[in-house]
Amino acid sequence: QQKVQQSPESLTVSEGAMASLNCTFSDGTSNNFRWYRQHSAKGLEVLVSIFSDGEKEEGRFTAHLNRANLHVSLHIREPQPSDSAVYLCAVSITGNTGKLIFGLGTTLQVQP
Amino acid sequence: DPKIIQKPKYLVAVTGSEKILICEQYLGHNAMYWYRQSAKKPLEFMFSYSYQKLMDNQTASSRFQPQSSKKNHLDLQITALKPDDSATYFCASSQERTGGSQNTLYFGAGTRLSVL
Secondary structure (H helix, E strand, O other): OOEEEEEEEEEEEEOOOOOOEEEHHHHHHOOOOEEEEEOOOOEEEEEEOOOOOEEEEEOOEEEEEEEOOOOEEEEEEEHHHHHHHEEEEEEEEEEEEEEEOEEEEEEEEEEO | OOOEEEOOOEEEEEOOOOOEEEEEOOOOEEEOOOEEEOOOOOEEEEEEEEOOEEEEEEEOOEEEEOOOOOEEOOEEEEEOOOHHHHHHEEEEEEOOOOOOOHHHOOOOOOEEEEEE
């Protein structure tokens, strides 16, 4: 069964510095990976989706996928205090894109 | 305006009681889902519906019963509530349940349930 782990558990960066978040998964046959953001007491906001090895950019958010290494990362360029939130990695079950397996998340704090 | 509406936002219940969590989506999607987020645990898939039919059930307990009265509604009835049911319950929707890579799930803001 697909298992998803995220690191670090928490991360503090200064405004404007690059933030890098990591996600490892156990089943390399999945081809549907998404990063969500969750602000306190709010719903999830999808940031970037990636479906093949390589890089996918959405604004200031870039995902890198390497299925051979069972790894997907998220890089946030020029983070702002409003980016402070919990970032969740989600991997879909092969053939069932509606069923997502989530990691526990990385809590990002961006200091002014 | 939010496109997935969950009601209520907060809910406090007594052990043994029954509650219904409401979800409506205005995205024109054909698939809807329930996920649960308990303290110290990752978001966990519970149910998926496609065209108002139950497709996947990952919840062991029959105390959790989804109900779809309309295509854009998927409520969650929870009976005989226990303190362990305390969690935030998220409703989500997507264009289809399966399908291609573009099938993004969009989530509501959640209902935070506390069972005393």
